[in-house]
Amino acid sequence: MTNTECLLSITIPTFNRANYLKLNLDNIVAELADVDSRFVEILVSDNASSDHTQEVAESFIDRIPNYRYVRNAENIGSDKNIAQCYSLAKGKYVIALGDDDLLINGAIQWLINELNSRTYGVICIRPFGYDQNFISECPPSFGKPQIFKDKAKFLRQIGPLAALISACVINKRLLADIDPYKFCGCSLVQVHLVILATQRADFNLYSKKYFVAYKRNNWGHYDFSAVFVHELGKILDTYTPLLGSRAVSAYETKLLFSYFPQYVLKERLKNNNISHVKERFTARFQGKLSYYLSIYPILFWPKYFALLWGSIISLMGRIINGDTVRILYFFVKNVPQALKRD
Numbered sequence: 001m002t003n004t005e006c007l008l009s010i011t012i013p014t015f016n017r018a019n020y021l022k023l024n025l026d027n028i029v030a031e032l033a034d035v036d037s038r039f040v041e042i043l044v045s046d047n048a049s050s051d052h053t054q055e056v057a058e059s060f061i062d063r064i065p066n067y068r069y070v071r072n073a074e075n076i077g078s079d080k081n082i083a084q085c086y087s088l089a090k091g092k093y094v095i096a097l098g099d100d101d102l103l104i105n106g107a108i109q110w111l112i113n114e115l116n117s118r119t120y121g122v123i124c125i126r127p128f129g130y131d132q133n134f135i136s137e138c139p140p141s142f143g144k145p146q147i148f149k150d151k152a153k154f155l156r157q158i159g160p161l162a163a164l165i166s167a168c169v170i171n172k173r174l175l176a177d178i179d180p181y182k183f184c185g186c187s188l189v190q191v192h193l194v195i196l197a198t199q200r201a202d203f204n205l206y207s208k209k210y211f212v213a214y215k216r217n218n219w220g221h222y223d224f225s226a227v228f229v230h231e232l233g234k235i236l237d238t239y240t241p242l243l244g245s246r247a248v249s250a251y252e253t254k255l256l257f258s259y260f261p262q263y264v265l266k267e268r269l270k271n272n273n274i275s276h277v278k279e280r281f282t283a284r285f286q287g288k289l290s291y292y293l294s295i296y297p298i299l300f301w302p303k304y305f306a307l308l309w310g311s312i313i314s315l316m317g318r319i320i321n322g323d324t325v326r327i328l329y330f331f332v333k334n335v336p337q338a339l340k341r342d
Contacts, residue, residue: 007039009091013081014099015047018056031108037065046071047081079184086180100215101166107211121201123169124158127212134213143208152247154204160259162194174200186231225280256294258317264298265310
């Protein structure tokens with residue numbers, strides 16, 4: 001296979017999650033059944049796992065065409081492992097798929113068709129969370145993919161998905177001069193690549209159909225406000241001259257209403273000391289009206305009022321994100337079962 005023949009690299013950075021990796025690769029085998037193998041490569045980058053990841057990964061060498069398995073001699077950290085995936089990928093486009101995330105509903109064939117039809121900077125594919133069964137728990141989705149010429153509108157549309165590696169297919173050829181390793185250390189290597197690829201392309205694409213299933217509450221331990229307020233804020237500041245202050249402000253307003261509330265609400269529910277969360281949000285958003293209408297009440301109001309406000313804003317955020325059907329689907333699926341248990 002030559003570089004010109006490889007259109008899409010599906011890379012999987014992994015560490016000590018052999019069972020999730022097996023589910024992921026088994027699912028890829030099924031997704032590749034009707035796909036021309038010349039267009040796709042699969043790359044697994046193992047960060048020196050100590051479980052049976054190596055055994056699982058090597059068992060797919062003969063099952064998947066154009067498959068590579070790379071095992072690091074030592075754990076180089078998640079950032080560098082993700083950067084390594086982008087660096088080693090041979091395809092024109094690259095997605096770094098979480099080892100516990102799944103491409104579903106014909107995602108690979110759909111991507112190949114889209115990538116053959118037009119040159120994009122970024123294709124953002126819509127994810128949903130599941131608990132037990134990613135097939136039965138997949139919500140219905142409607143609407144045609146949206147092509148964006150306006151780069152700021154595209155970034156505002158995808159919002160927090162710019163930080164989710166499994167949601168963004170990035171045009172690597174547009175970033176031939178970019179070393180992904182220089183972005184390591186912020187836990188958001190992919191955000192830099194998404195922003196740069198978006199800005200260098202004439203067109204970007206957002207899919208309204210659910211093509212990625214991610215396991216809920218399986219993201220490991222990280223400080224939410226440190227990564228998505230402090231670190232992401234620094235990245236946005238870096239690119240403000242490129243994006244423009246109005247575009248950055250609009251992007252953060254989207255986050256304040258549609259993404260942050262549910263996570264800040266969880267922090268209040270834990271009854272933990274959230275002084276560091278307050279400090280980071282205040283430092284970043286003090287003086288911004290959208291902050292005082294969305295997150296400030298959850299952080300600073302008395303607990304019961306904060307929880308009520310947080311619930312309302314979180315629901316509004318879901319609706320803003322276009323998840324109305326997903327919300328209704330959740331209640332239709334779960335409320336009758338809960339009533340039966342009672």
